[in-house]
Amino acid sequence: MEWKALEAKGVYAAYYRENVVAGMDIAVAAGDFIGIVGPNGSGKTSFLKSLSRALRPRQGVVLLEGEDLYDLPAKQVARKLAVVPQENPISFGFTALEVVLMGRNPHLGRLQGAGPADLEVARLAMEKANVWHLADRPANELSGGERQRVIIAQALAQDAGLLLLDEPTQHLDINHQLSLLEMLLEMCSRGLAVVMVMHDLNLASQYCDRLIVMRRGMEFAHGAPAEVLTSTVLQEVFGVGSIVTRHAVTDRPHIIFLPAPGGDGALAGPRVHLVCGGASGASFMRDLLERGCYLTAGVLNLGDGDEEVGRALEIRMTTEAPFSHVSEDAHLANLELMREADAVIVSDLHVGPGNLVNLEAALQALEWGKAVYLFSPHPIEERDHTGGKARELYGRLLAAGAEESPDREEILSWLAGEGGGPR
Amino acid sequence: MAALRKRRVTVLVILGLVLAAAVVVAVALGAVYVPIGTSARIILSRIPLLGLLFDGDWSATQETIIISVRLPRVLLALLVGMGLALAGAIFQALFRNPMADPGIIGTSQGAALGATIAFFFGINMGWGGLSAVPLFAFVGALLAVFLVYFIAKAGGRVSIAYLLLVGFALSSFLASIVSMLMVISEDRMHNIFFWLMGGLGTGNWDMVLAVLPFIAAGSVVSVFLARDLNLLMLGEERATQLGLEARRFTWVMFVVASLVVGAAVSVSGIIGFVGLMTPHIVRLLTGPDHRYLIPGSLIGGGLFLVLADTIARTVIAPEELPVGIVTAFFGAPFFIYLLKRRRNAIA
Numbered sequence A: 001m002e003w004k005a006l007e008a009k010g011v012y013a014a015y016y017r018e019n020v021v022a023g024m025d026i027a028v029a030a031g032d033f034i035g036i037v038g039p040n041g042s043g044k045t046s047f048l049k050s051l052s053r054a055l056r057p058r059q060g061v062v063l064l065e066g067e068d069l070y071d072l073p074a075k076q077v078a079r080k081l082a083v084v085p086q087e088n089p090i091s092f093g094f095t096a097l098e099v100v101l102m103g104r105n106p107h108l109g110r111l112q113g114a115g116p117a118d119l120e121v122a123r124l125a126m127e128k129a130n131v132w133h134l135a136d137r138p139a140n141e142l143s144g145g146e147r148q149r150v151i152i153a154q155a156l157a158q159d160a161g162l163l164l165l166d167e168p169t170q171h172l173d174i175n176h177q178l179s180l181l182e183m184l185l186e187m188c189s190r191g192l193a194v195v196m197v198m199h200d201l202n203l204a205s206q207y208c209d210r211l212i213v214m215r216r217g218m219e220f221a222h223g224a225p226a227e228v229l230t231s232t233v234l235q236e237v238f239g240v241g242s243i244v245t246r247h248a249v250t251d252r253p254h255i256i257f258l259p260a261p262g263g264d265g266a267l268a269g270p271r272v273h274l275v276c277g278g279a280s281g282a283s284f285m286r287d288l289l290e291r292g293c294y295l296t297a298g299v300l301n302l303g304d305g306d307e308e309v310g311r312a313l314e315i316r317m318t319t320e321a322p323f324s325h326v327s328e329d330a331h332l333a334n335l336e337l338m339r340e341a342d343a344v345i346v347s348d349l350h351v352g353p354g355n356l357v358n359l360e361a362a363l364q365a366l367e368w369g370k371a372v373y374l375f376s377p378h379p380i381e382e383r384d385h386t387g388g389k390a391r392e393l394y395g396r397l398l399a400a401g402a403e404e405s406p407d408r409e410e411i412l413s414w415l416a417g418e419g420g421g422p423r
Numbered sequence B: 001m002a003a004l005r006k007r008r009v010t011v012l013v014i015l016g017l018v019l020a021a022a023v024v025v026a027v028a029l030g031a032v033y034v035p036i037g038t039s040a041r042i043i044l045s046r047i048p049l050l051g052l053l054f055d056g057d058w059s060a061t062q063e064t065i066i067i068s069v070r071l072p073r074v075l076l077a078l079l080v081g082m083g084l085a086l087a088g089a090i091f092q093a094l095f096r097n098p099m100a101d102p103g104i105i106g107t108s109q110g111a112a113l114g115a116t117i118a119f120f121f122g123i124n125m126g127w128g129g130l131s132a133v134p135l136f137a138f139v140g141a142l143l144a145v146f147l148v149y150f151i152a153k154a155g156g157r158v159s160i161a162y163l164l165l166v167g168f169a170l171s172s173f174l175a176s177i178v179s180m181l182m183v184i185s186e187d188r189m190h191n192i193f194f195w196l197m198g199g200l201g202t203g204n205w206d207m208v209l210a211v212l213p214f215i216a217a218g219s220v221v222s223v224f225l226a227r228d229l230n231l232l233m234l235g236e237e238r239a240t241q242l243g244l245e246a247r248r249f250t251w252v253m254f255v256v257a258s259l260v261v262g263a264a265v266s267v268s269g270i271i272g273f274v275g276l277m278t279p280h281i282v283r284l285l286t287g288p289d290h291r292y293l294i295p296g297s298l299i300g301g302g303l304f305l306v307l308a309d310t311i312a313r314t315v316i317a318p319e320e321l322p323v324g325i326v327t328a329f330f331g332a333p334f335f336i337y338l339l340k341r342r343r344n345a346i347a
Helices: A044-051 A074-080 A096-107 A116-128 A144-157 A174-188 A201-207 A231-238 A282-290 A305-312 A328-340 A356-367 A389-399 A408-417 B002-028 B036-045 B060-095 B107-120 B132-154 B160-184 B186-197 B205-224 B226-232 B236-241 B246-268 B274-286 B290-314 B323-341
Strands: A006-014 A019-028 A033-037 A059-064 A081-084 A162-166 A193-197 A210-215 A218-223 A242-246 A253-257 A271-275 A294-301 A316-320 A343-346 A371-375 A403-405
Touching (some): A006 A044, A019 A218, A033 A044, A033 A174, A033 A201, A044 A193, A074 A096, A096 A116, A144 A162, A162 A174, A201 A253, A218 A231, A231 A242, A271 A282, A271 A328, A271 A356, A282 A294, A282 A305, A294 A328, A305 A316, A316 A328, A328 A356, A343 A356, A356 A389, A371 A408, B002 B060, B002 B274, B002 B290, B036 B060, B060 B274, B107 B160, B107 B246, B160 B186, B205 B246, B205 B290, B226 B236, B226 B246, B236 B246, B274 B290, B274 B323
Parallel strands (some): A033 A193, A033 A210, A081 A162, A162 A193, A271 A343, A294 A316, A371 A403
Antiparallel strands (some): A006 A019, A006 A059, A210 A218, A242 A253
16 A cells, blocks of 8 residues: 555644634645645644644544654654744744754754764755855844745755645745745655645646645635636635636636725616727726626627626626627627617727727717717727728717717716716 | 854863863962962862872861862852753743743742741751751742642643743742741841842852752753754744654753752852853853853853852952842843843844
8 A cells, every 4th residue: 555645634623622624634645736725714724733743633633654643753753744834933043054954853863963964955955945145144133035945944954755834935025936936846846745835826826736725624625726726716715806817828727816896886877888809998897897887898709808807797798709700690789788888988999800890889879879988098090900991980980979088087087977877 | 164163162161261260269269368279289189090199288277278168169159050050041942031040930939938938937957968948948949840830731731931921920929928927037037038149158068969960960961952952942843843852852851950940049049140141141152052052051150150159258258248149240231241242142
């Protein structure tokens, strides 16, 4: 039978009466890079403590290479499992090197001092954590981030096959966050197993093979980042709106968080139809929703930036297949939405042969007596890819009574004058 | 690294030599001055084998003064100083608190109450050459420590902060009993008062031999476990993660330090400042590594108290100052001077 490096089954743990960890499992094998995510107070740190021999489960078992973690001597555990805790108080001025050398303790006999081999291990660990240049500095004079990296080096100096980290990036600037995670990833490829509590979901998504999402001491979801990081899960666990896209380079899930919808006049504003595309309409969508408008949009190609945002905001839209000309059906559906609207806003979208018909729809709306506002921070000449047809349609729109402004606030104020009243 | 180690060892060697010189000078000084060279030879002549090299070209009176009167007192100062500084260094590591001193967990007040009871009831018994006062003081110190331990343990999770608070509360309680006994025993108040101020005037060879095993055993254990004390400085949880059975180790050191303090306080009364400040001063010289800090504190504490006691018994001779006054009077300004010069090296 093959032992997992670390395995927990049905772990319940508590500091006082209430269980902060309520039935967690985990199985960690060599080379794994596992992230534990979840909101504050979900039990991530406590679970990690249970795994690191610091918080004895009141129920369930934690096995280190098949043996009960809490039955093993501390020294034996420390040779196989290293921990980077969240808080690192270092008092009384030991130098950074002396602190890192303490990581060699599990490998030393009672009266044995650290030898040249231990010094070499410490040096390599400090180079990996980017702190070798701080070796002779008193550790209590270092900045929070530098101290964090010294503790990471101390854990690396233990030369253990398992590394548990609690929020290792929290004091680090983005450069050191990435270099730490890259370093861990590289060590994982050579067999190190990493379990890491993370707050930054996008970094967790980029680096972890598996994520465990915790809520109220329990596992809410478990799997590859792409399976686990969905806007439904994020809404459910963290209570935030989000759009989950793909990272352009790594193809891992990439989360864009949405501001909480503000304003209290829900749907008290006018009904507005937005003609947009590219990413020209997304910011308008939020503004209009905040003002209580009932918002529709179209025609948008599927996968277009505005289409993704609109879908996440649950706006009613008419859509067309990716990169296709707007079809007759979509155009008619769009006209239906416009007919129901009080006003139409045309964002400063780029116009090509495929979406020219959306401007014709706006002209139709004008003929139906709808207010039409053209948002043009960039003149249409710069956005016209139809050899002048779009510019001509803009001219006809203006002649028929559409109003144009480069200022978003001005358009929103015109819209407010449109009324609409509570619906 | 190597340079740092060499510097620290040099500091310890120099401190040791200064201590040896201080012992000889302390023995020479007093109501009757015995020349330093003669004093040194009288002491060396009592050392087995080495002693054969020295002829007795001194008077019998000089030998009596040195060997029977001054040497035990100086050695007692040496041992008590070592013990207090050792316990201070251990408690500062266990509590990770620079204000920790040997009295912190109730030992001093326990010893004070024991001694006060012996004075108050005029108890006149002895054991192994020790009179009632040191015996009662020792028992009182240990009872206080174990009381603190069991109260803290009964509270469930034994945390260091909890232990400190219980120690503080119990100390105040015991101190109030001591004060009460002093008030009702007008005639013996002077004796109790002087004992509480601390002093080595009653020092004799029996006391030296009674205290020696505790201080020696405590020193050996602490030097052996110095690296574990270093780990403990990172906190109990972190020390465990680095392979130390931190909780068990904490209790072992707690008992070791308590026995050492109990032994020291029982023969000297309450001498402040040595246990609190010596480790800090030594830390400025050797750094925080307990492999150097522990030996350094032993030597430094011994040196400090030998010098302080010599001043205490010579400066207004034939009267004596309580040595606790001297330790604070000279120690505190010196420490403040160091503190201002090397602000960042402390805590």
